[in-house]
Amino acid sequence: MHPIIELKNKIVLVTGATGGLGENICLALAAQGAIPVMHYHSNDQKASELLKKIADLGIESICLKADIRVESEVQNMIKEIKAKFGRIDCLVNNAGVLSRGFLAMQSLEGYKDVVDINLFGNFLVLKHVSQLMIGQKSGTIVNMSSAAGMGGLKGQSVYSSTKGALNSLTIVLAKEMADFNVRVNAVAPGFIASGMLEKPTRQDEKHKEVIPLKRFGEASEVSSVVLFLLSGASSYMTGQVLVIDGGLLIA
Numbered sequence: 001m002h003p004i005i006e007l008k009n010k011i012v013l014v015t016g017a018t019g020g021l022g023e024n025i026c027l028a029l030a031a032q033g034a035i036p037v038m039h040y041h042s043n044d045q046k047a048s049e050l051l052k053k054i055a056d057l058g059i060e061s062i063c064l065k066a067d068i069r070v071e072s073e074v075q076n077m078i079k080e081i082k083a084k085f086g087r088i089d090c091l092v093n094n095a096g097v098l099s100r101g102f103l104a105m106q107s108l109e110g111y112k113d114v115v116d117i118n119l120f121g122n123f124l125v126l127k128h129v130s131q132l133m134i135g136q137k138s139g140t141i142v143n144m145s146s147a148a149g150m151g152g153l154k155g156q157s158v159y160s161s162t163k164g165a166l167n168s169l170t171i172v173l174a175k176e177m178a179d180f181n182v183r184v185n186a187v188a189p190g191f192i193a194s195g196m197l198e199k200p201t202r203q204d205e206k207h208k209e210v211i212p213l214k215r216f217g218e219a220s221e222v223s224s225v226v227l228f229l230l231s232g233a234s235s236y237m238t239g240q241v242l243v244i245d246g247g248l249l250i251a
């Protein structure tokens, strides 16, 4: 790791920590001496296993359960972190769900379900963490977008549109938070062989032929960019969306 990627003792809220990417990010943070505060929604078993893995790395932390669609649950989570640690230095706004299907076949209810989590839920986390960081006059935020939100993926209209909106939020929030010494960036991974793409469909597999690097990415290849954006190594960057896709979008 680059020497100026100094995250020791930083309090980092990672939402969706029980997912494939979230877990990898938490372990990478702990390996750097940061304290990942692990948010999850339903997977109690994975959360307690992750807490143990983090403890095995010598980091004492906590897991917090919340449905990010419910504002009071998001507020309680942030209150608990403030009570235990006094601050949130960094946020990895990572929780999200994938949805497949052609737009013409989508139900309005199905569309709203995804927007509720990927957009409204992510908005609620951003809103309440931003309020805390405004008070602190410091912080760094990384939103978990997707290459689908940049180029748009056929058969993923709902998902792509929520991630496109998250990119816009990243830029606007970066402008609004700059006065408070808070940087806001996003990463946009392509096909990563983890979490929601742990079991890729035949359609997903076909993308390997067009990805210039001819493979799916590893979770660690996303974590390393997230840690870079959280750290002082990216101190002059804000409002950026960094694509991590093996060249998919330039193919």
Ligand SMILES: NC(=O)c1ccc[n+]([C@@H]2O[C@H](COP(=O)([O-])OP(=O)(O)OC[C@H]3O[C@@H](n4cnc5c(N)ncnc54)[C@H](OP(=O)(O)O)[C@@H]3O)[C@@H](O)[C@H]2O)c1
Pocket: 015, 016, 017, 018, 019, 020, 021, 022, 040, 041, 042, 043, 044, 066, 067, 068, 069, 094, 095, 096, 097, 098, 117, 121, 144, 145, 146, 147, 188, 189, 190, 191, 192, 193, 194, 195, 196, 197
């Ligand atoms: N894997 C990829 O190839 C890829 C590519 C581009 C972008 N991404 C993005 O990366 C992020 C993580 O993806 P992943 O692959 O790690 O997915 P994942 O393994 O399916 O994990 C999703 C996470 O979101 C949480 N979650 C789901 N619904 C929630 C809700 N209502 N409230 C709070 N949390 C909720 C889940 O919690 P529980 O498990 O505890 O229920 C889980 O921790 C997502 O935003 C995704 O869009 C992934």
